[in-house]
Amino acid sequence: MRENHITICKQANWLGIAAACSLLLVWLPSAAATPMVSPAAGSDAVLAQAQAEAELRLQYRVEREGLAPETVTLGLAKDYHYKNSALGLWIYDYHLHRIFRLAGESHYLNDSLYADVWYRRAELENRAAIAAALKKSAIGGADGIVAQNPFWAETQLGLTTSKFDRPALERMQTRDRISWQHDNEEVAAVRYRHDAVPSELRGALRRMWPAIASIHPQIADELAASGRLPEELWVRQMAQTGKSFEVAHWVLTHVETIKSAKHPLPPGLTATATLPQGAFPQIFQTLAATVAERRKPPPQDVYRDRIESAIARKAGLEGLIWFLESQLAAGGNSGCAPPADSEVCALGAQAGSIAKMDPRTAIAFAQRSPDAADRPQFDSLPNAYLLRLLWATRPPGKDVSMADSEAGLLLAVQASPVANFCKDTGDFYARSWQPFAAWQAWDFGRLMAGHVSGDLLDQVDALEAQLMRSEPTLF
Secondary structure, eight states: OOOOBOHHHHHHHHTTOOOOOOBOSOOOOOOOOOOSSOTTOOHHHHHTTOOOEEEEEEEEEEEETTSOOEEEEEEEESSEEEEEETTEEEEEETTTTEEEEEOSSSEEEEEEHHHHHHHHHHHHHHHHHHHHHHHHSTTOOOTTOGGGSHHHHHHHHTOOOTTSOOOOOEEEEOSSOEEEEETTEEEEEEEEOSSOOOGGGGGGHHHHHHHHSOOOHHHHHHHHHTTOOEEEEEEEEEETTTTEEEEEEEEEEEEEEEEEEOOSSOSSOEEEOSOOSTTHHHHHHHHHHHHHTTOOOOOHHHHHHHHHHHHHTTOHHHHHHHHHHHHHHHOOSOOSOTTOOOHHHHHHHHHHHHHTTSHHHHHHTSSSOOOGGGGGGGTTSTTHHHHHHHHHTSOOOTTOOHHHHHHHHHHHHHHOOOTTHHHHHHHHHHHTTOHHHHHHHHHHHHHSTTOOTTSTTHHHHHHHHHHHHHOGGGO
């Protein structure tokens, strides 16, 4: 993976300003891609893209010691699978690469499948790094922390990592029952149905398991390779946030093959923001409206006039910020570094030269975002929202809260419909360990009228392509 700097840092550095530069998640060649469905699309719009297909529908009674039995319905089709349980209806759509979750009677969450896969991989590698650090430290290993145990970390997240040794699994088979033991404890067992899964659905078996139950990937591989589903399944799983274990016993109670099943997503649902806290619901609604209204940023001659006006008033910092926004609004990454030559580039250089004499410029483009006490001095700028956007992706200054950073992101997306703003917005949520919110922001950006091939959102296309290559069992 090769890191690169965002366009705005290139421009600021070309102008001789020491700008703090955000790092991209990944930089790979990519053609511009558009999500097949908007995060704000109602369920009727999703269903309009779905076709009836064969579905294997199963009902299980799930028994846990000390708890009342639970009924769980599973559906397996070529392009989707779903689980309907006490936690609600979760649908994994592999044609649209979406995860749909009901959120009340009239609302649902329309999330990216890529966000789920990214989280699983990132969280597993994070736990591996913590385990390695603990092992080297005076504290010792993570033997007492179940979530840090290599076997249980891989089990919970449905992936393996080369940073953990392969677990010693003991496989035992009786007449009709197969079981797997780890550390002298049975962790899974199965008694298969006699009938095999229809051939057209067998390719979907492996990706179903991480969404159904927490089973180690090595065991999931064998379950999928069998081409059958369980008549009975026993799974030892973490409970009470990893503080204890319980055994879930799945018993098949009903099987139904539907030759032409409708998509399981109910009609008439309204999509809602995946993160209900903070400013994200407002960001979601703002971006959804921007996409629906096909809003575009001003043309380059408008930015030119704004820069010229600022220069005439000796407002160099304002002119510089207009110049930086013009480059983000244009979308491409060609920039103004030599040998580039344009009227806007010349004006940007002139504004940058004046901006160096403004003491606020050094504060605005420092490696760390300004302290809360230093921020009011920028409020008089008509385009301070761009600075607020940039500051949200930098290490926060003194007394700067997450709410302050989110407010800056909201201010930026409300002020101007620049698709590249969505890249920084998504980056903020990815770094805050909110991948579903990150992908909703990135998806909106790629659906905006101003999104073009070569802008910063191409990096999201590349990241998704990389995830599909590296985690094929989840796609």
